[in-house]
Amino acid sequence: MSGIYGCVSQNTIDKNVYKGLSLWNNSYGDCNTQEYYDENAFLGIKPEALKKCIDNKRIITSAGRVGVFDALIYSDTETGLSDEYFLSDQICKKGLEALAHINGDFSGALWNNSKKELTLFRDHLGVRPLFYYSDKDRVIFSTDIRGILSVNDIDIQVNEDWLFSYLYMGKSQIGCRTEYEHINCVPFGGWITFQFTKQGIIAKEGHYYIPGKKKYRMKSKEAYTKELRRLVEDAVHIRANATNLKIGAELSGGLDSGIIDLILAKSNKECLYYSWSPAEDKLAIAENDERLIVKDICEKAGITCNFGGLAVNLDTPMMAERFPLGKGDYDKLPAALTYAFPPYVNTASIFETASFMKDHGVKFVFTGHGGDEGVSHRSNPYELFYFHEYYRYLRLMYSRSSISKHRIFKTIKLIYDNQMLANKKLKAPFFAKHIASDVLKSDFTKKYENEKIKPLAFAYDPIEYVIEGGSRNRLDVLAFFSSCTGTRYLIPYLDYRVLDFALGIPRYLYHNWYINRYIFREAFKDLMPHSLYTLRTKEDFSYRNLPKISTSEYEKNRVSNESIERRKMYLGYLDRNYWQKYLNFEILEDWVYGRNKTEDDERLDRAIFTCLQLEHLVKRSRELNS
Numbered sequence: 249m250s251g252i253y254g255c256v257s258q259n260t261i262d263k264n265v266y267k268g269l270s271l272w273n274n275s276y277g278d279c280n281t282q283e284y285y286d287e288n289a290f291l292g293i294k295p296e297a298l299k300k301c302i303d304n305k306r307i308i309t310s311a312g313r314v315g316v317f318d319a320l321i322y323s324d325t326e327t328g329l330s331d332e333y334f335l336s337d338q339i340c341k342k343g344l345e346a347l348a349h350i351n352g353d354f355s356g357a358l359w360n361n362s363k364k365e366l367t368l369f370r371d372h373l374g375v376r377p378l379f380y381y382s383d384k385d386r387v388i389f390s391t392d393i394r395g396i397l398s399v400n401d402i403d404i405q406v407n408e409d410w411l412f413s414y415l416y417m418g419k420s421q422i423g424c425r426t427e428y429e430h431i432n433c434v435p436f437g438g439w440i441t442f443q444f445t446k447q448g449i450i451a452k453e454g455h456y457y458i459p460g461k462k463k464y465r466m467k468s469k470e471a472y473t474k475e476l477r478r479l480v481e482d483a484v485h486i487r488a489n490a491t492n493l494k495i496g497a498e499l500s501g502g503l504d505s506g507i508i509d510l511i512l513a514k515s516n517k518e519c520l521y522y523s524w525s526p527a528e529d530k531l532a533i534a535e536n537d538e539r540l541i542v543k544d545i546c547e548k549a550g551i552t553c554n555f556g557g558l559a560v561n562l563d564t565p566m567m568a569e570r571f572p573l574g575k576g577d578y579d580k581l582p583a584a585l586t587y588a589f590p591p592y593v594n595t596a597s598i599f600e601t602a603s604f605m606k607d608h609g610v611k612f613v614f615t616g617h618g619g620d621e622g623v624s625h626r627s628n629p630y631e632l633f634y635f636h637e638y639y640r641y642l643r644l645m646y647s648r649s650s651i652s653k654h655r656i657f658k659t660i661k662l663i664y665d666n667q668m669l670a671n672k673k674l675k676a677p678f679f680a681k682h683i684a685s686d687v688l689k690s691d692f693t694k695k696y697e698n699e700k701i702k703p704l705a706f707a708y709d710p711i712e713y714v715i716e717g718g719s720r721n722r723l724d725v726l727a728f729f730s731s732c733t734g735t736r737y738l739i740p741y742l743d744y745r746v747l748d749f750a751l752g753i754p755r756y757l758y759h760n761w762y763i764n765r766y767i768f769r770e771a772f773k774d775l776m777p778h779s780l781y782t783l784r785t786k787e788d789f790s791y792r793n794l795p796k797i798s799t800s801e802y803e804k805n806r807v808s809n810e811s812i813e814r815r816k817m818y819l820g821y822l823d824r825n826y827w828q829k830y831l832n833f834e835i836l837e838d839w840v841y842g843r844n845k846t847e848d849d850e851r852l853d854r855a856i857f858t859c860l861q862l863e864h865l866v867k868r869s870r871e872l873n874s
Contacts (some may be wrong), residue, residue, distance in 0.1 A: 251277055251390075252355065256386065265400070273392050322743075336358075379392075407428055418678070437458060480746055504624055520605065523542055535789075539790055556600050556604065584857070591862060615737050687856075689829065
C-alpha cells in the first residue's frame with residue numbers, strides 16, 4: 249500500500265510545519281517519497297511497488313491537475329501503466345462517477361490549481377483509509393491519522409460524541425467521525441470536494457456508490473446459489489492474481505476464512521495459512537475446539553496450517569524498525585502508548601498474523617473480514633419481517649414448529665417471541681457488556697439523555713449496518729497493522745459486486761429451518777468439511793483450556809503493591825485538567841487501589857487506556873515532528 253498526504257491552504261504553506269505528515273506515512277510504502285509543492289498546496293506519497301509498470305512516477309499530473317493515489321486495482325487496466333495513472337486517467341475522462349466501475353482498494357487526492365479545488369475520495373467500502381482535517385484556512389489529509397495529529401497548531405479537541413459512544417455504549421465507530429472533533433474520514437464509496445474561494449472554504453460531499461441499492465431476482469434458489477459462488481470465487485481469484493508476490497491467508501476455523509482458504513487451495517495457488525490459535529503442543533484440544541475444524545479444513549483441502557502462540561507482544565523489534573521513536577519516560581507503559589497506536593489497536597491478533605506473514609516473506613494476506621456483514625450474514629428471522637417478506641417469515645416460523653395438532657398455536661408463539669425479541673433487544677439502543685458509564689461524569693452524559701441512540705442493526709438490517717460504517721473499525725485495524733509490518737490485507741467479501749449481490753437478494757435465502765447463513769453454506773457445500781458446514785457459532789474455543797487463576801489469587805494480585813503502583817502510574821499520565829470534565833476520578837482512584845468490584849476491572853481498564861491512547865496519540869505523534 250502507499251501512504252498519501254498533503255495540505256492545501258488559503259495562505260502560503262511552510263512545509264516544515266507539516267513534516268510529520270511525511271514521517272508518519274513513511275511506513276506505508278517501500279519506494280522513495282515523492283512530493284509536489286507550490287505556494288498554497290503540497291501533495292506527497294510514500295509509494296509501494298505492488299505491480300511492474302513502465303513508469304515509476306507516482307505524482308500524477310494531467311489536465312492541470314495533480315494527484316496522489318493509494319491504489320491496488322483488480323479491474324482490467326492498460327498493460328504497463330501504474331494503477332495510480334489508471335485511476336487518474338479514468339477520472340479525467342469520465343469524472344468521479346468512473347470510480348463506481350473500478351474494482352480495487354484505493355483512496356486519492358486531486359488538486360486542481362486553476363479551479364482552486366481539492367477532491368478526496370475512497371473505494372466502495374473504505375478498505376483504504378483517508379483522514380482529513382479542515383478549518384477556515386486549510387485542509388490537511390493523510391492515510392495515517394497520526395500524520396494529521398503531528399501538526400502542532402491543529403485543534404485536537406476530543407470528539408465528545410465518540411467518547412460517549414465508546415465508553416458508554418461500546419461502539420467504537422460512528423460513521424465518518426473519528427475520536428477527534430475536527431478530524432474525519434473521507435466517506436467510503438464517495439468523495440468530498442473543498443472549493444477555496446475568497447469567502448472561505450466550501451465543502452461538498454457526494455457518493456458514487458451506496459450499498460444495497462440494487463435488487464436481484466432470479467428464477468430459483470439454485471440460480472442465486474450459483475451466482476453467489478461465482479462472485480465470491482472471482483473476488484478471491486482476481487486478488488490472488490493481482491501481482492506475483494507471495495500470498496498468505498488467515499485460517500480461524502470459521503465459515504468466512506474457511507471458504508477463502510478452500511478456494512485458494514483449489515486454485516493451486518501457493519499460499520501460507522495461519523491461525524492465531526495456539527498449537528496443540530502448547531494448549532490441549534478442548535471440546536468443540538475451533539482447531540478441530542481447522543484440521544478438517546486442512547485435510548479436505550490438502551493444506552498445512554501454521555498455529556500461533558498464547559499471547560501477542562506488540563513491543564517487538566519490528567515496531568522499533570517501523571516507528572523509530574525514542575521511548576523516553578514511556579518505558580513502563582504498554583506499546584500502544586510508546587508507539588502511538590490509535591484506540592482501535594485492541595485487535596492484536598491481526599498484528600500477530602501480519603508479523604508471522606512478514607517473517608515468512610508474504611506480502612498479501614487474505615482475511616474473511618466483511619463476510620458476516622453481507623455474504624454470510626448472521627440474520628435473525630425478524631429480518632424477513634423487517635424487509636416485508638411476510639409470507640416467507642410465516643413459512644419459516646411454521647417450519648420451526650414441531651409437527652403436532654397444536655402446530656398453529658406453536659407457530660403463533662414463535663412469532664410473538666421473535667417480535668418481542670426484536671422490540672426489546674434488536675431495535676433497542678445497543679449497549680455492549682464492557683460499558684463504563686460510571687466512569688463518565690453525569691454532567692457530561694446528561695446532555696445525551698434526550699438524543700435518539702441508534703440500535704445495532706447487524707442482526708436484521710445489514711444494509712443500514714454497512715452504510716453506518718459497521719466495517720470501519722476492523723478495516724482501520726487491518727490498514728494500520730499492514731503499515732506496521734509491511735504486509736497488505738486483501739478482503740474478497742468486500743468486493744462491491746459480492747456485497748451488492750448479498751444485500752440485494754431476498755432475505756429468506758439466509759434461512760432454512762434453524763439454519764442461518766443458509767445460501768452461503770449451500771453455495772460451497774461441496775468444498776467444505778461437514779464440521780464447517782454445520783458450524784453454528786464462532787468462538788475461540790481453544791482458549792477454554794487455558795489454566796484458570798483462582799479468585800483468591802486474582803484478588804491478591806490486583807491489590808498488590810506492584811499492581812497499585814502500576815495503575816497509579818497509568819492514571820498519573822492523564823492530564824487531569826483536560827479530562828476532569830468527562831471522567832469521574834473518584835471511580836478511577838478506586839480502580840487504582842482495587843476498591844472497585846472485581847468484575848468491573850476489564851471495563852475500567854478499557855476506559856482508562858482509551859483516554860490514555862487518545863491523549864498520548866497526539867503527544868507521541870508530535871514528538872516525531874519536533
